[in-house]
Amino acid sequence: AQSQVDSGGRTGALTPSPVADGVAQKIDVNPPKGTRDFPPEEMRLRNWLFHNFREVSRIFGFEEVDFPVLESEALFVRKAGEEIRDQLYCFEDRGNRRVALRPELTPSLARLVIQKGKSVSLPLKWFAVGQCWRYERMTRGRRREHYQWNMDIIGVPEVTAEAELISSIVTFFKKIGITASDVGFKISSRKVLQEVLGSYSVPENSFGKVCVIIDKLEKIPVDEIKKELKLVGMSEVAIEELLQVLSIKSLEKLEEVLGGGGEAISDLKRLFFLAEKFGYSDWIQFDASIVRGLAYYTGIVFEGFDREGKLRAICGGGRYDKLLSTFGGDDIPACGFGFGDAVIVELLKERGLLPELSQQVENIVCALDQDLQGAAASVATKLREKGQTVDLVLEGKPLKWVFKRAARINAQRLILVGSSEWQKGMVSVKILSSGEQYEVEVGKLE
Numbered sequence: 303a304q305s306q307v308d309s310g311g312r313t314g315a316l317t318p319s320p321v322a323d324g325v326a327q328k329i330d331v332n333p334p335k336g337t338r339d340f341p342p343e344e345m346r347l348r349n350w351l352f353h354n355f356r357e358v359s360r361i362f363g364f365e366e367v368d369f370p371v372l373e374s375e376a377l378f379v380r381k382a383g384e385e386i387r388d389q390l391y392c393f394e395d396r397g398n399r400r401v402a403l404r405p406e407l408t409p410s411l412a413r414l415v416i417q418k419g420k421s422v423s424l425p426l427k428w429f430a431v432g433q434c435w436r437y438e439r440m441t442r443g444r445r446r447e448h449y450q451w452n453m454d455i456i457g458v459p460e461v462t463a464e465a466e467l468i469s470s471i472v473t474f475f476k477k478i479g480i481t482a483s484d485v486g487f488k489i490s491s492r493k494v495l496q497e498v499l500g501s502y503s504v505p506e507n508s509f510g511k512v513c514v515i516i517d518k519l520e521k522i523p524v525d526e527i528k529k530e531l532k533l534v535g536m537s538e539v540a541i542e543e544l545l546q547v548l549s550i551k552s553l554e555k556l557e558e559v560l561g562g563g564g565e566a567i568s569d570l571k572r573l574f575f576l577a578e579k580f581g582y583s584d585w586i587q588f589d590a591s592i593v594r595g596l597a598y599y600t601g602i603v604f605e606g607f608d609r610e611g612k613l614r615a616i617c618g619g620g621r622y623d624k625l626l627s628t629f630g631g632d633d634i635p636a637c638g639f640g641f642g643d644a645v646i647v648e649l650l651k652e653r654g655l656l657p658e659l660s661q662q663v664e665n666i667v668c669a670l671d672q673d674l675q676g677a678a679a680s681v682a683t684k685l686r687e688k689g690q691t692v693d694l695v696l697e698g699k700p701l702k703w704v705f706k707r708a709a710r711i712n713a714q715r716l717i718l719v720g721s722s723e724w725q726k727g728m729v730s731v732k733i734l735s736s737g738e739q740y741e742v743e744v745g746k747l748e
């Protein structure tokens with residue numbers, strides 16, 4: 303549609319709005335494909351989940367940050383064949399800028415750290431809960447948006463940072479009733495890959511691509527993996543050895559294969575030592591096949607998985623020591639994780655751990671006739687100023703309707719403003735659970 307300029311100088315499409323020209327036009331009441339509405343019941347569950355994300359972040363001493371959902375496309379144009387890049391929700395805006403709906407939060411966080419520069423002192427412990435987007439062909443019917451909880455530690459090169467992050471996720475799981483028999487963490491380090499590839503002449507800029515390909519193990523046939531590895535410059539010998547190493551499930555075995563003295567082994571040993579001190583040893587296991595699908599990880603990587611093996615990864619993260627410098631920032635070490643809002647809810651459903659969340663209101667206030675509506679408003683205000691929740695009946699309704707509504711919103715008590723009581727400065731109170739009813743002076747309502 304051509305554009306027009308409205309009174310506020312804003313341009314808009316010519317197509318008549320459903321109401322503006324008086325012609326009713328039935329709109330599609332569903333949200334765009336792959337997106338969700340959050341009506342009250344779903345919003346209560348989302349708020350419960352996000353409240354737990356924020357509570358854990360708070361007790362770990364992290365500060366909340368946020369960024370625009372819309373970012374420059376340049377933040378995400380990595381050339382490592384990542385799915386996150388292939389599905390970038392990007393477009394050209396009216397100023398001819400290439401922009402994108404963020405598919406993840408880490409690049410925005412890195413951008414803000416660089417922007418803040420010397421004005422912030424390291425280490426930074428930041429967390430965010432934000433909506434992330436992908437444009438996926440709807441053939442697979444998957445979602446196009448989800449909310450992610452991220453926690454990041456910026457400026458700590460030691461593996462203590464990764465151990466702290468995993469501890470925060472374990473704390474979250476415990477907080478919502480998930481135990482080590484429900485979920486675990488598979489842990490590895492990309493330095494394992496580096497040490498294997500190091501003994502073969504693999505082009506340096508292929509490392510990210512190799513990781514992205516390896517991350518597809520168990521998702522696509524191994525012959526396809528081998529084909530893609532050859533395409534990025536690996537020899538058959540290198541591929542065979544790499545696949546061998548990736549099948550290792552114990553640190554002792556890995557040390558035999560890699561030999562001692564490498565950083566991969568020392569990092570992982572340190573992490574498992576710290577895990578024991580944090581008290582979450584029975585939540586973690588070494589698994590050399592874990593590389594994660596984001597190109598920028600450089601060290602420890604981990605992912606939370608459901609032990610029944612029915613669900614996709616619950617969360618994932620790792621060290622990304624080079625990301626800030628690739629954005630032109632200083633060489634600042636960093637690590638973090640992302641925790642989506644979808645798989646965890648599927649897990650809670652599976653385990654019967656979804657919380658019972660219903661609307662709770664302390665008072666429903668109702669005028670018994672319309673010339674007492676003002677009186678009812680003043681009673682509602684008095685209660686609200688004391689911090690009480692009040693549902694004020696806003697129009698003349700039969701009592702039967704009021705009682706039905708009181709039950710629906712789980713009101714604890716019904717306050718009726720009637721003329722004879724009001725003459726005496728009183729209102730009548732009915733405790734809805736017991737049926738007890740009494741009159742009370744308005745000033746003594748609490």
Ligand SMILES: Nc1ccc(Br)nc1
Pocket residue numbers: 386405406434435436445446447448
């Ligand atoms: N990165 C990303 C964004 C949105 C969804 Br849904 N899944 C993954």
